[in-house]
Amino acid sequence: MNTAQELRGSAAIVGVGTFGNGESPGFTDMELLARSAHAAVSDAGLRMSDIDGLCTASAGASMWTMPVVEYLGLNPKYIDGTMIGGASFIAHLLPAMQALRSGQCSAVLVCYGSAQRTSAVGRREIGQLRRIVDPQPYEHPYEPMLPPSAYALAASRHMHEFGTTREQMADVAVAARAWAGLNPEAFMRDRLTREEVLSSRMVSDPLSIRDCCLVTDGGGAYVLVSAARAKTLPKTPIYVLGNATAVWHRQISSMHDLTVTPAKQSGATAFTMAGMKPGDIDVLELYDAFTINTILFLEDLGFCPKGEGGRFVENGNIAPGGKLPVNTNGGGLSCTHPGMYGIFALIEAVRQLRGEGDERQINGARTALAHGNGVTLSSQSTAILGTEETL
Known part of the structure; x- marks a missing residue:
């Protein structure tokens, strides 16, 4: 039996791909997934026939792995359809690493697609489905x-x-938009000020529309292989040094402490696996479904003490040129958010470590943390990635 520490660096991400992020009228969830999957497989220097492991999840289909297998023409030896919201695609890492280490499979494709923005019917159907298959008795x-x-x-x-103040939360949105301004793939790139966030339409007090993530279309995918095989492929391997997932509740009303999320557990476990601490991380990609998320996760992952997150993000500290680069693609607040964002945080982390960030590139980045969040702070998954120097 392999321990998590023994799996450190045993697998690497060798291909990433996105497609249709923003608005993609006419595309279905499956088509967006497939385009991004083919892009990731091609980026890895592989063919779809080389893929013998599949991880995927969908908010709108409980048996999503089967139509994905069918559509992509796969015959996987390893399948993971675990659905825990937006953390799913980061949580898929550790089981996939175990499957690769055991020899069950040799190349795992993790993929996602959603036409949430342009498919209004899809949004309505998903909302109805969730109330049937995912009842929340204390809230619904x-x-x-x-x-x-x-x-x-x-x-x-x-x-x-x-x-914590609304001004501090607004600074999270302003920082995300500043990063998005450096990313040609970001959906919203116009300059955003603190005053514009504070004066924008209130959605649910104290969160305004600019404190909330985007609703976009889009697909994302990545390919994971063993570290040994990664060395034979064309792109720079990005190694998985740590990964852990934690779930403490489903409904927000069942959360023991509204200021402490399961990221406290997933982060600590992932850091232990990686043999690292927060100060060793060069770039952070956090699931910012709402501005409060970034503050909570910075605290729970150990980048600042509990209660200090608001002050930590003030005045451009996590924006370009600040002390700590956070959500360098613009995050879910300004880059993309097609229903679930976790896979895009991981893709951006890989791109940064490959040195593919162009104007937003963090010079000398060797380590990155990508963190996924699901549902209502319910599921949390933390991944720590590194270049070959970190092995």
Whole structure:
């Protein structure tokens, strides 16, 4: 039996791909997934016939792996359809590493696609489906506006307990937009100010529309192989040094402490596997479904003390030129958010470590942390990646 520490660096991401992020009218979830999957496989220097492992998930289909297998023409020896919201595609890493180490498969494709923005019917059907297959008995009877109101609850508690301000949360959105301005793939690239965030339409107090993530279309994918095989492929391998997932609750009303998320557990476990600490990380890609997320995750992952997240993000500290580069593609707030964002955080981390960030590139980046969040702060998955120098 392999321990997590023994799996450190045993697998590498060798291909990434995205397609249709923003608005892609006429494309289905499956078509967006397939285009990004083919892009990632090609980026890895492989063919789809080389893929014998598959990880995927969808909010709209409980048996999503089977139509994906069919559509892509795969015959996988390893399949993982675990669905824990936006953290899924980062949580898929460790089981895939175990499958590669055991010899069950040799090349794993992790892929996702959603036409959430341009498929209004799809959004309505998904909302109805969730209430049937994912009942929340303490919340659904009251018909809250989920997920915004759940995150607003966490934000309100953090403000009450630690003095966090709306201005500090606005600085998260401003920083994300500044990074997006350097990324030609980002959906929203216009300059954004703190005042514009504060004066924008209120969605669920204290969160305004600019405190909330985008609703876009898009697909993303990556390919994972063993470290030994990675050396034979054309692109620079990016090694998985640590990965862990934690789930403490489903409904926000069942959260034990609205200011502490399961990222505290997933982060600590991932750092232990990697043999690293927060100070060793060069670039962070955090799941910023709402501005409060970035503050919570910076605290829970150990980049600042609990309660200090608001002050940590002030005045451009996580923006271009700041102390710590966070969400260098623009994040879910300004780059893309097609229903679930986690896979895009991981893709951006890989691109940064490959040196493919162009204007937004963090010079000398050797380590990156990508963090996924699912549902209402419910599932958290942390991945620590590194270049060959970090092995």
